[in-house]
Amino acid sequence: MTHRVLILGGQGRIGSSVARDLATYTSAEITVTGRSLRAPLDSPLQFLPLNLEDIPRLRQAIKNCHLVVHCAGPFHHRDGRVLKICIEEGVNYLDVSDHRSFFQKVVAYREAAAEAGITAILNTGIFPGISNSMVRQGVEQLDSADTIHLSYVVAGSGGAGITVMRTTFLGLRQPFEAWRNGQWQSVLPYTERETIEFPQPYGKTGVYWFDVPETYTFAESFPGVKNVITKFGSIPDLYNHLTWITAHIFPASWVESPKGIEFFSHVSYAMTAVTDRFSGVGVAMRAEIRGRKNGQATTHCSTFVHKNTAVSAGMGTGSVAQLVLDGTLKKPGLWSIEQALPTDLFERAMESRGLMIQQSAQSVKRGQSPQPPSP
CATH class of the missing domain: 3.30.360.10 (Dihydrodipicolinate Reductase; domain 2)
Incomplete structure (x- = not known):
């Protein structure tokens, strides 16, 4: 089965680095989003115009994939809507969030993520x-x-x-x-x-x-x-x-x-x-x-x-996404990266990227x- 990955904010420097890493190390179908297409995309990436304020369209995009990678910062002003929809649709979730205020907003979804059986991991990247x-x-x-x-x-x-x-x-x-x-x-x-x-x-x-x-x-x-x-x-x-x-x-x-x-x-x-x-x-x-x-x-x-x-951030997130996609990393609930990723898998991921x-x-x-x- 070919996995489908949705990268929100996938045209930014970090999001595009994640997309390139996944395209290199997996056979997933990768869709990147943004308000409009900034530049032609390299194969096999696809583009989906999307505004995160458009909840029905966001939900439709999420329900059609196996993994969402949230790279649409800055996260100071983001809420938990993407994670909430992932929980409701049973879709695994990663993000590159980099501020405690976002963690404090979404931590309330811990129990719901565990009950839904999805693996949701925060703070991936560098x-x-x-x-x-x-x-x-x-x-x-x-x-x-x-x-x-x-x-x-x-x-x-x-x-x-x-x-x-x-x-x-x-x-x-x-x-x-x-x-x-x-x-x-x-x-x-x-x-x-x-x-x-x-x-x-x-x-x-x-x-x-x-x-x-x-x-x-x-x-x-x-x-x-x-x-x-x-x-x-x-x-x-x-x-x-x-x-x-x-x-x-x-x-x-x-x-x-x-x-x-x-x-x-x-x-x-x-x-x-x-x-x-x-x-x-x-x-x-x-x-x-x-x-x-x-x-x-x-x-x-x-x-x-x-x-x-930026490239190393893409490798950090991409390697975790690869582990989630292939089923090696499956930990239902909501976690920060150090809580979710065992050291042996971390060391294997770093070695696979030459880091x-x-x-x-x-x-x-x-x-x-x-x-x-x-x-």
């Missing part, structure tokens, strides 16, 4: 996505984990489009709750700069607190963990300083208004169109898990690098402070 599975991989290497420190850095635009720029600016001015010392504490985005050493070609660069769904889901996924730190930065470092100024110096009325967000997003996108030529559009991630192994304090560190952020996760661990003798190993 970060969140591959990053979440790196953390699960590291936590499972220890007897107990106390602290998760997850850092990301993106070069230039990351190969993504204007929607990702909007996502960044939408989250700049709002304090968020972070899991620190076993309780929720308010944190301001783009504060507490740290210098993290990422693998080459990125090396040492600055990262800052940033509101991502991992901050929220890890506290649930790994109940023994007392601290979840999630920090993000850009290359070149000039963008970090400009973003900090936007977050902390400019009047809130400029940054928080729809017109302001559009202005900053388009200016940033224009700037990266120039700097991408020498910075590249890659991504690096570093997951550091601190805990205990065989009675000793131990730090587990894993790193990931890819030359194109490498570098891992190392360091035990620390009693009386000494853990020092993370070099990536």
Whole structure:
């Protein structure tokens, strides 16, 4: 049987990357949606004009497929209508959602998804996505984990489009709750700069607190963990300083208004169109898990690098979609990616795409402070 996949927002940078990955690794019939066709599609992709506000037409599109992949961000303003229809029609669901507000909206559908027998997985992609599975991989290497420190850095635009720029600016001015010392504490985005050493070609660069769904889901996924730190930065470092100024110096009325967000997003996108030529559009991630192994304090560190952020996001989501389509990954209910994807399947998926996760661990003798190993 040929599986039918519907990719909402499939003409965007992330959605099109997911479509290309599925076309490469599966024989599925793939339909991508958008308000209008922007450019001719490569075979075997098909196009369906669709507005997500048109509920009857959306329902008809969903009921005719086996899997829906929701890539139509930004997810700050999305509700759970797509997931709700998937549950009602018995269709499996994945998304590339990247904000906790969306998770908090759709978590109410957990029981309904389980009763419908569909597999619904949130936060697939690169970060969140591959990053979440790196953390699960590291936590499972220890007897107990106390602290998760997850850092990301993106070069230039990351190969993504204007929607990702909007996502960044939408989250700049709002304090968020972070899991620190076993309780929720308010944190301001783009504060507490740290210098993290990422693998080459990125090396040492600055990262800052940033509101991502991992901050929220890890506290649930790994109940023994007392601290979840999630920090993000850009290359070149000039963008970090400009973003900090936007977050902390400019009047809130400029940054928080729809017109302001559009202005900053388009200016940033224009700037990266120039700097991408020498910075590249890659991504690096570093997951550091601190805990205990065989009675000793131990730090587990894993790193990931890819030359194109959008392409690697497509691989992250596409590999999960492939597992769902072939029946290897079947977990009725609604889950974040680290809750749904076992580590052995994650490692197999990464290997199938030629993606490498570098891992190392360091035990620390009693009386000494853990020092993370070099990536």
